[in-house]
Amino acid sequence: MGMATFINLTVNGLSTGMMIFLLASGLSLIFGLMGVLNFAHGSLFMLGGYTGVVVFAHSGSFILALVSAMLVGVSVGWVVERLTVRRVYGNAIAQILITTGVMIVLNELVKAVFGPDIIATPVPPLLAGSWAIGSVILIKYRLFTLAVGLVVAVTVHLLLTKTRLGMVVRAGVENPEMVQALGINIRQVFSLVFAFGAALAALGGVMMAPAVGAVNPDMGLQNQMLAFIVVVIGGMGSFLGSALGSILVGLAGAYTAWFLPEASLAVNVLLMAVVLLLRPNGLFGMGGE
Amino acid sequence: MARFLRKPDSSEVRLPGAEDAGDYKEGPARTESPARTEPPAGTAAPHGRAKVPGLGRPGREVLLWVSGLPVLVVLILAVLPLLTSSYALFNLMDQILILGVFAMSYDILLGYTGIVSFGHVLFFGTGAYTVAIILKHTGPGLGFLLLAVFGTVLISLVISLVIGYLSLRVKDVYYAMITLAFAELFAIIAEKWRGATNGADGFSFRIPHFLEDPILFYYFILVFAVLTVILVRRFIHSPTGRVLLSIRENEKRAEFLGYNVIRFKLISTLVAGVVAGLAGIAWALQQAFVSTGVMATDKTIDALLITTIGGSGTLYGAFIGSGLTNFASDRLSSLAEHYPLLQRWHLIFGLLYILIVLFFPGGILGFFRGKRAGKGARGYRTGLQKGQR
Numbered sequence: 001m002g003m004a005t006f007i008n009l010t011v012n013g014l015s016t017g018m019m020i021f022l023l024a025s026g027l028s029l030i031f032g033l034m035g036v037l038n039f040a041h042g043s044l045f046m047l048g049g050y051t052g053v054v055v056f057a058h059s060g061s062f063i064l065a066l067v068s069a070m071l072v073g074v075s076v077g078w079v080v081e082r083l084t085v086r087r088v089y090g091n092a093i094a095q096i097l098i099t100t101g102v103m104i105v106l107n108e109l110v111k112a113v114f115g116p117d118i119i120a121t122p123v124p125p126l127l128a129g130s131w132a133i134g135s136v137i138l139i140k141y142r143l144f145t146l147a148v149g150l151v152v153a154v155t156v157h158l159l160l161t162k163t164r165l166g167m168v169v170r171a172g173v174e175n176p177e178m179v180q181a182l183g184i185n186i187r188q189v190f191s192l193v194f195a196f197g198a199a200l201a202a203l204g205g206v207m208m209a210p211a212v213g214a215v216n217p218d219m220g221l222q223n224q225m226l227a228f229i230v231v232v233i234g235g236m237g238s239f240l241g242s243a244l245g246s247i248l249v250g251l252a253g254a255y256t257a258w259f260l261p262e263a264s265l266a267v268n269v270l271l272m273a274v275v276l277l278l279r280p281n282g283l284f285g286m287g288g289e
Numbered sequence: 290m291a292r293f294l295r296k297p298d299s300s301e302v303r304l305p306g307a308e309d310a311g312d313y314k315e316g317p318a319r320t321e322s323p324a325r326t327e328p329p330a331g332t333a334a335p336h337g338r339a340k341v342p343g344l345g346r347p348g349r350e351v352l353l354w355v356s357g358l359p360v361l362v363v364l365i366l367a368v369l370p371l372l373t374s375s376y377a378l379f380n381l382m383d384q385i386l387i388l389g390v391f392a393m394s395y396d397i398l399l400g401y402t403g404i405v406s407f408g409h410v411l412f413f414g415t416g417a418y419t420v421a422i423i424l425k426h427t428g429p430g431l432g433f434l435l436l437a438v439f440g441t442v443l444i445s446l447v448i449s450l451v452i453g454y455l456s457l458r459v460k461d462v463y464y465a466m467i468t469l470a471f472a473e474l475f476a477i478i479a480e481k482w483r484g485a486t487n488g489a490d491g492f493s494f495r496i497p498h499f500l501e502d503p504i505l506f507y508y509f510i511l512v513f514a515v516l517t518v519i520l521v522r523r524f525i526h527s528p529t530g531r532v533l534l535s536i537r538e539n540e541k542r543a544e545f546l547g548y549n550v551i552r553f554k555l556i557s558t559l560v561a562g563v564v565a566g567l568a569g570i571a572w573a574l575q576q577a578f579v580s581t582g583v584m585a586t587d588k589t590i591d592a593l594l595i596t597t598i599g600g601s602g603t604l605y606g607a608f609i610g611s612g613l614t615n616f617a618s619d620r621l622s623s624l625a626e627h628y629p630l631l632q633r634w635h636l637i638f639g640l641l642y643i644l645i646v647l648f649f650p651g652g653i654l655g656f657f658r659g660k661r662a663g664k665g666a667r668g669y670r671t672g673l674q675k676g677q678r
């Protein structure tokens with residue numbers, strides 16, 4: 001593996017990691033705040049991808065596709081939280097079951113409207129192609145996703161650490177009862193985080209589509225599984241953990257894909273197993289029960 | 290198997306307050322006998338070796354009803370070949386029974402232990418592939434079938450031990466996430482290891498001669514289903530099964546009573562995995578064909594739908610759910626030629642499933658049982674740790 005290939009793989013891995021991070025960070029915060037393991041999170045990712053494809057095909061504007069996917073994510077997330085998750089508050093099992101139901105329904109709706117097959121997704125013309133620096137070839141779109149991911153990560157990090165709302169969210173992850181006792185409506189905060197996480201997931205989906213070249217109804221569950229691996233590695237509820245976990249999973253996937261494409265998931269599962277053995281609560285997890 | 294059915298150490302049973310665990314039973318647990326070996330002092334029924342301590346006359350009638358109906362159903366199923374000779378019907382009945390057993394094994398986890406698995410299909414698929422690969426390479430003999438059963442049991446035990454050890458130590462929700470990852474890994478192995486599995490195209494194989502006749506095969510599956518139901522019932526009603534119920538109802542309390550919660554959960558996943566593996570064997574024999582479809586996460590979701598719709602924590606609910614969904618999907622797919630939307634029959638079951646989780650957590654069977662017993666069968670909704678983080 002030459003230096004050029006190595007740089008290329010690293011960029012690819014980081015870019016994939018960023019898109020998984022958009023999915024995993026919301027998942028992790030939602031879980032950290034209310035103990036809700038949102039199995040519909042991947043469906044919101046997929047919904048974002050499909051929205052992006054439709055909007056881009058009709059308007060030709062990728063910015064519009066990004067924005068509308070996030071809007072769809074926020075609204076669907078808000079509705080899902082109101083109609084289902086809220087009703088089984090406090091019951092971990094029922095929450096998993098109900099969000100799984102939402103996942104099934106959303107996936108089937110997408111299949112009913114767009115068909116079960118993949119839909120090819122072109123890279124926007126402005127971002128197509130690549131730059132060649134010496135023997136290193138940098139794919140423009142990959143760099144774009146990397147940049148967007150970084151901007152989002154830094155923004156969310158600043159929101160969490162520098163604003164009052166972010167402080168409430170972090171406190172809520174540490175101890176929801178205490179925050180509630182201090183007179184803050186934690187459920188309202190949770191609704192907000194849920195919808196915001198849904199928007200991030202949808203953004204991840206719309207960016208993932210051109211990167212892999214297609215959308216399909218199964219992309220939600222596949223990427224959600226990677227996001228699960230990320231949060232298990234990083235630690236549930238930890239934003240930093242999600243970021244680090246995503247980078248690890250993205251890079252590990254990219255490097256193994258070069259040597260042995262079949263084994264790229266196996267390496268990630270192995271990584272997860274090792275973390276679980278050594279640090280059951282993840283690299284940045286907050287203590288046990 | 291017997292090792293896992295043994296009762297917990299007597300010291301555990303005699304812990305002060307251990308009988309309290311029985312008070313937290315809800316739904317099906319109320320109508321059935323608690324730990325048979327050592328009924329807690331004070332709750333034993335007046336006359337001799339009564340099976341239903343603490344239950345009055347109405348309770349006993351309910352018990353008769355629940356134990357009588359399954360026998361009746363089995364009798365009707367047993368005479369079915371006298372009434373019809375439609376091979377399509379036997380085919381459907383086989384599938385209903387096999388998927389019923391698969392869903393019942395899922396119920397051990399969801400309904401009786403209170404953990405959600407998203408990788409249950411990997412046991413099903415492992416069973417299916419084990420029997421298919423062995424029979425393909427050795428020829429259709431009964432001995433090789435038994436070898437496949439033995440292999441499946443062994444592999445299922447190892448896999449559930451590994452996954453359970455990794456995930457159950459942390460939080461219950463980790464089990465859902467980690468099983469999904471492992472199921473995906475197994476699906477990829479099945480797809481890429483073309484030498485053994487022929488990937489997504491799959492391969493067909495010959496089943497033992499005595500199973501080739503559809504009616505004989507139907508009886509074979511019926512006997513298989515009845516035997517597994519008896520075994521799983523026996524397990525659920527064993528002292529170990531009782532402890533699982535108490536874990537479902539209140540994990541903290543079970544832990545404070547001195548039970549090694551993780552060990553009991555591990556036993557639950559072992560038993561569920563083995564039964565799912567056996568269902569996979571039956572499925573492969575029924576189809577005489579395997580492909581990556583037997584490893585698809587869709588199958589886990591089917592088991593979840595079937596169990597929840599039929600009634601989680603009821604054991605027989607799995608068969609009601611399986612009958613309903615398979616029969617309906619059979620009907621709907623023939624209607625789908627005219628109404629394309631019906632091809633997405635999962636949509637209908639998905640919506641039904643959400644409504645059931647929200648409003649009737651006991652599913653169909655729980656709903657009727659609740660009415661009969663005059664109590665709300667609230668299924669998993671009861672006593673689970675509130676606000677678990």
